[in-house]
Amino acid sequence: MMVSPGAPERLALEAVGLRESFRREHPGQGTCNVCYCFENAYLELLWVTDPQALRSAVIAPTGLSQRAAWRSGGASPFGVGLRRGQGGLTVPTWDFAPPYLPLGLTIPVARASDDLCQPFVFLSPGGTRPDQWSDGRSGQRQQTAGLTDIAGAELTVAGVPAPDLTALLAPAGIRLRQGPAPALRITLTGPGSGRILDLPAFRWSEI
16 A cells, blocks of 8 residues: 555554564665565555656556555555466556566556556565565564454455456455445454454454
């Protein structure tokens, strides 16, 4: 999700026990993130550090500049990165080559995401779950909060959900629905418990 500079929204996550797993800058893209790893996936908060970089010829086609201004412009602030290793995206795509990636490596982006009301859906450079990472980035995941897995999500689109994206995301447990404004409801589970996180309100509720 695109958030405010410095991600002050993270305090609502940490208030229930979530712990930051890693941060990363994206040189040449003009963004920075903070990520919260679970066993099977991670939640990323992304914010702008260099608005001019977002408007460059390489980055502008992503619509990240408009998505960052979602509060006033109506674009969806949400993105979904699907893992590699199970084939490519089964929808039309274009290749995004941000400056921070090694030369020759690209990120396939779903063409349907060119409609900024839709989520930004792409194929992540990574191919394994956080609990299989060997570089230490995933840390202790979210055992402190007792929330180990992202069990599913419902993503609201301010318009008609793109059929390509609806079919693509369903096997990942992500359901698209139409609504008055972009929103995301994530179901998080752990041993004998669970919580629901509603974004962009950053509001928690028990399952």
